[in-house]
Amino acid sequence: MSPFGGWGTLAAFLSLLCCRGSGEKAFEGPEHLMVGSGGFQVINCTASCTDPTKLVLETVLNKTLLESQAQWKLFKVYNISKDEELLCSFTCDGRQETKVFNITVFYPPKQVLLTLSPTSVAVGTLFTIECRVPAVAPLGGLTVTLLRGTKILYNQTIVGTAPSPQDAVVTHNTTAHREDAHHNFSCEAQMDLRSRGGGLVHRVSDPQRLEVKEPVPNSQMVIIIAIVVVLLLLFVTFVLLCFVFSQKWHRGRTGHYSVYATWRRLKGSHRAQPL
Numbered sequence: 073m074s075p076f077g078g079w080g081t082l083a084a085f086l087s088l089l090c091c092r093g094s095g096e097k098a099f100e101g102p103e104h105l106m107v108g109s110g111g112f113q114v115i116n117c118t119a120s121c122t123d124p125t126k127l128v129l130e131t132v133l134n135k136t137l138l139e140s141q142a143q144w145k146l147f148k149v150y151n152i153s154k155d156e157e158l159l160c161s162f163t164c165d166g167r168q169e170t171k172v173f174n175i176t177v178f179y180p181p182k183q184v185l186l187t188l189s190p191t192s193v194a195v196g197t198l199f200t201i202e203c204r205v206p207a208v209a210p211l212g213g214l215t216v217t218l219l220r221g222t223k224i225l226y227n228q229t230i231v232g233t234a235p236s237p238q239d240a241v242v243t244h245n246t247t248a249h250r251e252d253a254h255h256n257f258s259c260e261a262q263m264d265l266r267s268r269g270g271g272l273v274h275r276v277s278d279p280q281r282l283e284v285k286e287p288v289p290n291s292q293m294v295i296i297i298a299i300v301v302v303l304l305l306l307f308v309t310f311v312l313l314c315f316v317f318s319q320k321w322h323r324g325r326t327g328h329y330s331v332y333a334t335w336r337r338l339k340g341s342h343r344a345q346p347l
Contacts (some may be wrong), residue, residue, distance in 0.1 A: 089110040105175045106270030110236075115173055118144040121164035130159040144245040152177055154299045155235070178270065179209040179237040183278040188257060192283040193248040201225070201244045203259035203277065213270075215262045216242040221255035253284040 107113050117129050127145055129135060134150040138175040149158065159215040201218050208214055211232030218226040226244040240261075256279035263273040 094180060103171070103173055104269045105173060106178050106265050106268055107175050109153055109179050110245055111152055112148055112150050113152060113159070113175060114138070115147045115149055115158060116144060117147065117160035117162070117171070119162040119164060120169060124162040124164050126168075127162040128160075130161060131156065133158075149175075163165055171258040176268065178213075178263070179207055179274040180263055181208050181214070181225040181275040182207045184259050184261045184275045186257065186259040186280050188280050191280075192285065194285050194287045195248055196287055197248055198245055198250055199259060199282065201246065201259075203242045203261075205240040205261045205275075208240055208263065209235055209237040210259075211238060211240055213263050213265050213268070214240055215264070216240060217256045217262070218242070218244055219260060220252065223255075248282065248284050250284060252254050252282050256281060 073242075105113055115129060117127060119127055122143055124143065129145070129147045131149060133152060133156060136148045136150070138146040138148050140146065144255070152175060154177055156175045156177075156235075158175065160171040160173065162169055183204070185204045185207055187198045189202065193199045203216050203218060205214065205216065211230045211234065214230040216228050216230065217224055224243070225246060228242050230240050232238070242259075258279045259277040261275045265271060265273075
């Protein structure tokens with residue numbers, strides 16, 4: 073069923089109110105109509121004279137006569153699956169006249185799919201939000217909004233004129249923050265066809281949660297630090313060993329350690345200083 077079928081029905085009954093008891097041309101509704109794929113539309117065929125003949129609605133689609141009077145007939149047209157041109161024809165004073173109703177089929181967003189990749193990230197790292205709206209047309213009337221809680225993260229109006237349904241995909245890369253773990257992510261798709269004689273269709277995805285972890289040290293940095301520490305320990309060990317061996321070598325030549333001899337010289341010089 074067309075989401076705007078109710079508007080067409082209302083317009084049709086407004087036309088009935090205008091027609092009854094009046095010799096003037098009645099309200100006929102818009103000539104350009106937007107109908108959801110597989111939906112229906114109410115068409116009011118109204119003649120420009122008060123006593124027309126052969127008042128008919130010409131279409132290959134299935135139709136039902138809802139109500140009629142001398143000057144108008146109200147039809148319901150079913151299962152509209154592609155763009156159609158409907159002709160309302162009638163004869164006034166021997167002259168045949170026609171009125172054309174152009175119906176444009178649109179494919180509203182019936183499903184909105186949100187994906188977080190990856191679903192588990194460390195603070196400060198990038199992750200991707202993807203929103204997919206399958207099989208929509210026209211793309212030019214579609215706006216996709218990415219939300220974190222109620223905050224808008226990214227907003228994009230789709231550009232496209234292809235009449236056939238296509239998938240609309242919007243991606244956004246952002247950095248993970250600690251507070252992201254406390255909010256739901258969602259995607260909102262809104263198709264605005266009011267400027268084309270249609271209405272407004274709104275769909276929202278199921279909410280998704282992001283797991284945010286504390287950052288872990290970089291493995292390469294850990295390896296570098298470990299190598300530096302090991303090299304530093306080896307250097308200190310080498311210096312100590314060189315010192316020990318030098319002391320043993322000095323003792324072998326002089327009979328005492330050079331450090332001890334240096335200490336005795338310093339001690340003697342201190343005692344020799346006059347008071």
